[in-house]
Amino acid sequence: xxxxxxxxxxxxxxxxxxxxxxxxxxxxxxxxxxxxxxxxxxxxxxxxxxxxxxxxxxxxxxxxxxxxxxxxxxxxxxxxxxxxxxxxxxxxxxxxxxxxxxxxxxxxxxxxxxxxxxxxxxxxxxxxxxxxxxxxxxxxxxxxxxxxxxxxxxxxxxxxxxxxxxxxxxxxxxxxxxxxxxxxxxxxxxxxxxxxxxxxxxxxxxxxxxxxxxxxxxxxxxxxxxxxxxxxxxxxxxxxxxxxxxxxxxxxxxxxxxxxxxxxxxxxxxxxxxxxxxxxxxxxxxxxxxxxxxxxxxxxxxx
Amino acid sequence: xxxxxxxxxxxxxxxxxxxxxxxxxxxxxxxxxxxxxxxxxxxxxxxxxxxxxxxxxxxxxxxxxxxxxxxxxxxxxxxxxxxxxxxxxxxxxxxxxxxxxxxxxxxxxxxxxxxxxxxxxxxxxxxxxxxxxxxxxxxxxxxxxxxxxxxxxxxxxxxxxxxxxxxxxxxxxxxxxxxxxxxxxxxxxxxxxxxxxxxxxxxxxxxxxxxxxxxxxxxxxxxxxxxxxxxxxxxxxxxxxxxxxxxxxxxxxx
Numbered sequence: 001x002x003x004x005x006x007x008x009x010x011x012x013x014x015x016x017x018x019x020x021x022x023x024x025x026x027x028x029x030x031x032x033x034x035x036x037x038x039x040x041x042x043x044x045x046x047x048x049x050x051x052x053x054x055x056x057x058x059x060x061x062x063x064x065x066x067x068x069x070x071x072x073x074x075x076x077x078x079x080x081x082x083x084x085x086x087x088x089x090x091x092x093x094x095x096x097x098x099x100x101x102x103x104x105x106x107x108x109x110x111x112x113x114x115x116x117x118x119x120x121x122x123x124x125x126x127x128x129x130x131x132x133x134x135x136x137x138x139x140x141x142x143x144x145x146x147x148x149x150x151x152x153x154x155x156x157x158x159x160x161x162x163x164x165x166x167x168x169x170x171x172x173x174x175x176x177x178x179x180x181x182x183x184x185x186x187x188x189x190x191x192x193x194x195x196x197x198x199x200x201x202x203x204x205x206x207x208x209x210x211x212x213x214x215x216x217x218x219x220x221x222x223x224x225x226x227x228x229x230x231x232x233x234x235x236x237x238x239x240x241x242x243x244x245x246x247x248x249x250x251x252x253x254x255x256x257x258x259x260x261x262x263x264x265x266x267x268x269x270x271x272x273x274x275x276x277x278x279x280x281x282x283x284x285x286x287x288x289x290x291x292x293x294x295x296x297x298x299x300x301x302x303x
Numbered sequence: 304x305x306x307x308x309x310x311x312x313x314x315x316x317x318x319x320x321x322x323x324x325x326x327x328x329x330x331x332x333x334x335x336x337x338x339x340x341x342x343x344x345x346x347x348x349x350x351x352x353x354x355x356x357x358x359x360x361x362x363x364x365x366x367x368x369x370x371x372x373x374x375x376x377x378x379x380x381x382x383x384x385x386x387x388x389x390x391x392x393x394x395x396x397x398x399x400x401x402x403x404x405x406x407x408x409x410x411x412x413x414x415x416x417x418x419x420x421x422x423x424x425x426x427x428x429x430x431x432x433x434x435x436x437x438x439x440x441x442x443x444x445x446x447x448x449x450x451x452x453x454x455x456x457x458x459x460x461x462x463x464x465x466x467x468x469x470x471x472x473x474x475x476x477x478x479x480x481x482x483x484x485x486x487x488x489x490x491x492x493x494x495x496x497x498x499x500x501x502x503x504x505x506x507x508x509x510x511x512x513x514x515x516x517x518x519x520x521x522x523x524x525x526x527x528x529x530x531x532x533x534x535x536x537x538x539x540x541x542x543x544x545x546x547x548x549x550x551x552x553x554x555x556x557x
Contacts, residue, residue: 002342002484006519007526011342011484059537066545108380108391116388225538232534236526240537241339247541251548288388296450297391299378 007239008052016046017245021060025253028064030261031273036061036191037122038280039246048242050111054101054189055231055238056246061192061224063247064254065217072214079165079211083218085172086179086197090223093183098230101188105235108299112288117189119285125195126277128203133270140267166207166215174205179219187227192220195277324364325353326495326507334512335482337519343484346370346511349477352497358473362500365408365415366468366476369426369496370511372403372460373489379447395447399433402487403460407467407478417501424496424503428452428461459483488514488523 003014020042028035036057043053072078104110159172178200182193197216201207207215232238261269331347348368358364377400380391406428408415421427434448441447455461460483468478491511497504515523526533 002340004337004339004341004484004519006515006522009485009487059541062538063541063545063548066542067549068545070546070549108378108394112388112390228538228541229531229534232526232537233530236530238526238534238537240522240526240533240540243537244540244544247544251544255548255552290389291384292382292389294450294454295382296447296454297380297382298451298454299380 003241003245005048005052005239005242007237008048008056008242010047010049012046012048014245017242018249020046021246021249022253023249025064025250025255026257026260027253027276028250029254029257029259030264031257031269035064035250037118037189037195037277040189040191041118041280041284048239049237050114051105051235051237052239052242054114055228055235056242057191058186058224058227058231059238059240059243060246060250062221062228063243064250065192065221065224067251067254069214069217069221072217075214076165077211078214078218079163079207080218081161082163082166082168082175082205082207082211083215085161085175086182086215086219087222089176089179089181090183090186090219091226093180093185094187094223094227094230095183096180097184097187098227098234100184102234111297114189115284115288117185119281119288121185121189121196122277122281123285125199126274126281129199129270130274130278133267133274137267137271163207166205166211168205168207170205178204183223183227186220186223187230192224194220323354323356323359324497324505326497326505327351327353328495328507328509330493330509330511332511333509334514335486336514336516337486337488338516339518341484341486341519343486344482345479346482347477347479348493348495349475350495350507351476352474352505359499364470364473364504365410365498366470366478367409367412367416367426367496367498368405368407368468368478368480369431369494370403370405370480370482371401371431371492372487372513373491374399374401376400377451379451381447381450393441395434395441395444397432397434397448397451400451401431402489403482403491404428404431404455405462405464405480407462407464407480409466409468409470409476411465412463415498415501416496416503420498420501420503424494424506426494426496428456428463458485460485482513486513 001014002011004011020039024035024039024042027038039060040053040057043057044050069078101110104113160169161172162169178197182197185191185196186193194216197220198212201212201216202209228238328348328350335344352364377397378394379397380394382389383392385392406412406426412427416426421430425431429448429452432448432451452461468476470476491513493509493511495507497506514520
């Protein structure tokens with residue numbers, strides 16, 4: 001069944017979109033990430049204009065994160081105080097990100113920036129996660145307990161604040177910076193930033209794993225909601241029909257994925273996620289390095 | 304002023320006061336509605352050649368039909384390898400390029416239309432694109448408009464279909480123009496040219512209106528006129544869907 005998207009001005013198969021939403025939803029449910037980093041490139045691939053894909057994906061992430069955070073609130077695994085600090089950084093970052101996005105769109109370099117961001121971040125995060133989980137699997141096999149709670153340079157910074165749910169007493173500067181970085185990425189890449197936020201919270205801030213996903217989802221809702229509004233009012237690129245089709249598939253897939261995820265070990269899950277992240281990264285890197293089949297591209301006029 | 308006057312004089316000389324052969328046109332539909340389930344359409348363009356006299360001797364009458372989408376300025380960019388990766392470098396502004404352009408003829412285009420007539424009436428695909436000129440530092444600026452045509456032809460939005468117009472008895476003609484699913488809104492100028500021996504003997508202009516209707520129209524209008532409201536509505540739908548999904552699956556679990 002073909003459906004005409006009013007803002008993207010292209011006609012696509014509705015079942016294809018539902019299916020894509022569903023598959024990405026399953027993966028996001030399994031791994032506790034928004035799935036934007038997979039969905040946005042897939043949308044490029046089926047011919048949605050990049051600007052519409054980025055803006056619409058932000059809107060879809062609002063839905064999936066909201067669905068997820070409700071479950072976490074019930075289990076009291078959301079650090080609202082930490083979430084708020086991250087959020088302040090995130091909103092500043094999102095505003096900066098949309099400004100950068102619009103500037104580069106006018107320069108004709110937005111595709112390059114988006115792809116470079118993907119390659120760099122997916123490569124670094126995927127690589128780190130892969131080796132970390134490999135080590136974790138090796139350690140559990142040899143029976144050594146994993147080392148925890150190291151004091152590093154982050155604990156020497158000023159403006160300390162107590163985060164009771166996370167059991168932390170640290171400076172607000174690192175969470176603010178993490179928030180800004182994720183906000184910028186959310187606006188430029190059309191992702192919630194969970195795949196960056198989650199490792200940053202565990203490894204940089206030293207938060208306990210059980211509150212990380214909920215807290216990350218909590219702040220992602222607000223950052224992506226803000227990004228959606230900015231894109232809707234400055235670029236007019238949020239396609240609500242596209243978003244609805246994706247999120248229907250997405251929320252159903254997420255619930256299925258959660259069940260699959262429960263049955264797997266944490267290290268196995270992380271290694272699978274790492275491999276997936278690296279695969280997407282490799283594909284995008286090849287696109288940048290190999291000579292494209294069409295050297296020319298058409299864009300809207302303007303400087 | 305003088306230039307204008309001479310231009311008018313020239314035009315008056317060129318246009319015969321009464322054309323010997325005229326087009327009488329029919330369209331299967333003169334407006335196209337883009338609904339949610341819109342998946343491209345085909346319009347039938349048919350008509351007859353009206354004459355006061357008998358069919359003139361000489362080369363037979365040929366028919367060219369063009370349908371154009373709304374024109375808009377564009378930027379065409381070229382990638383080059385910089386520091387190991389492919390980056391957009393040179394860009395050429397194209398002043399006007401139609402979002403859709405179909406040329407259908409009753410025979411090979413070069414035989415039914417002379418070059419000068421093509422220039423005068425801007426009929427063929429390359430003529431429909433207007434590019435004032437590239438910045439001086441860019442070599443081979445033509446390759447940019449060529450690329451534009453190549454990309455759009457591949458996407459089937461620029462079409463040249465020679466021999467797609469059937470003419471019978473030098474009087475009746477008909478053709479079907481295929482409009483793709485990815486159509487933009489606007490007035491689609493449609494032109495019919497009658498030619499003999501490569502020269503245009505008569506032409507006829509009309510427009511086909513393409514517009515979004517119903518939900519499509521409402522959503523598009525809202526996103527442009529009330530972007531804040533539209534954005535908030537998108538968020539409300541997203542949050543409602545997220546809440547509904549978790550509520551439904553809680554029922555399942557219980």
